[in-house]
Amino acid sequence: MSGRYGRGPRWWDSNLRKHSCRITMPRQVILDVLSNEEQHLSAEDVFLKVHKKYPDIGLTTVYRTLNLLTQIGLVVRFDFGDGKARYELSSGPEKKGHHHHLVCTKCNRIIDYDDFIEEEEKLFGKIEKVLSEKYDFEITDHLVRFYGLCEECRSEIQESL
Amino acid sequence: MSGRYGRGPRWWDSNLRKHSCRITMPRQVILDVLSNEEQHLSAEDVFLKVHKKYPDIGLTTVYRTLNLLTQIGLVVRFDFGDGKARYELSSGPEKKGHHHHLVCTKCNRIIDYDDFIEEEEKLFGKIEKVLSEKYDFEITDHLVRFYGLCEECRSEIQESL
DNA sequence: TTTGATAATGAAAATCATTTTCAATAAATT
DNA sequence: AATTTATTGAAAATGATTTTCATTATCAAA
Structure with missing residues (x-):
């Protein structure tokens, strides 16, 4: 109001x-x-x-x-x-620009990264081209996410052993 | 029961x-x-x-x-x-084994694919290695998804013009 | 600038997927 | 077969998000 x-x-x-x-x-x-x-x-x-x-x-x-x-x-x-x-x-x-994520499966922390290695960007272009043709699908965006354990959660697990 | x-x-x-x-x-x-x-x-x-x-x-x-x-x-x-x-x-x-997805943003259809191009698998290994080191993150899995319009939804849009 | 049409708002109620509770039942171990 | 305890189903609870509806604010036109 x-x-x-x-x-x-x-x-x-x-x-x-x-x-x-x-x-x-x-x-x-x-x-x-x-x-x-x-x-x-x-x-x-x-x-x-x-x-x-x-x-x-x-x-x-x-x-x-x-x-x-x-x-x-x-x-x-x-x-x-x-x-x-x-x-x-x-x-x-x-x-922020396009970026990908690292997701910690224990604490749910999310790390963004956009410092792609050179091949990464190039390859995604190529994959998208191949897939669009093979599946007759017009690709507009993509999502990439890596799951795992962040440093803090790993050390917590260490300590508890 | x-x-x-x-x-x-x-x-x-x-x-x-x-x-x-x-x-x-x-x-x-x-x-x-x-x-x-x-x-x-x-x-x-x-x-x-x-x-x-x-x-x-x-x-x-x-x-x-x-x-x-x-x-x-x-x-x-x-x-x-x-x-x-x-x-x-x-x-x-x-x-099913590991696969990636194509997701239609209009009808929500999901297409699975696992016929990766050679470089695709190789590169993911490499990316995971680089990221684990850079962010001190232990990667256990990844998720890749491409969004866009499937063929059927594209033709529907065509027709409506 | 004031006015008027109507898009946007807030509060409360409604939804919808999912989880919890709890007493009854079935799985495995003896 | 008897006992222990995990599993189950129904109903109620939850939690995020959406809808409803009467009120209010935005913006274009006068």
Whole structure:
């Protein structure tokens, strides 16, 4: 509810307008939170951060906004299998760019990496080409994730022996 | 509830015993369903198939059993982001072996592929090695998924223009 | 700038997949 | 066959997310 959001226009305004979405305070605040955050936040994480400064913004709106932003492509949604979805800004000046994940199966820590080895990027292009032809499938994106144990969890296990 | 399962012992019996799990009828039936199925079934899918022949087996047991089987490694669980988990036999004579997925973002169809191009397998070994060292992370598994539009959905879109 | 149409919001209720509880039952060991 | 204890099913509980609906704010037009 209420008022206008303090700071000036943002780079995503045009993005919202393009999709004929109104530029509202909750949307601005939620995008601000996302753009100041390097981690993958759940809807509730976003809500809590938003709530500190703007207690009037409800959880429902956070969900609705995250869905909207995902649909128009400003945000990417990940499911890491712990029951709650995570969201991350996908484009714009603060964007992270394409990256892959390391997921610790013990503590659920997620490490992003985008320092691909040279062959990695080249090969994905090639794989996508081969697969599109073989399966008549138009590939638009890919997801790569490595599962295992992070250093901390490994040492915990060591100690308990 | 009730009775004993008709057919003789199965290859997974030893697997269950190893983990001191009892070999019960619901478990046998659920494993039979999974081993006769090439698709990725949701818990409810499994329940419905099981229910046809054994209406006494409840949905709760299906969930519990799928969790158990996942824990002992007989089953792999996937989250494709549509809100329900999918399960698939991971080992044994009928097993599928490691594979990757093509996911249609329109109709949610999932295509499995395991006819990797030569470089693909080689490269993943290499990437895993580099990452384990760089991030001090012990990699045990990986997940690769390509998103896009399957042929049918593409032609639907064509027609609607 | 004010106005008006309508998109967006918040609170509460509804959903939906999955988990927990608990008393009854069946599997394995004796 | 008897005993122990894991497993089961039904119903209730949970937790994330969505829907409903009356109210409010945004933006385009006057």
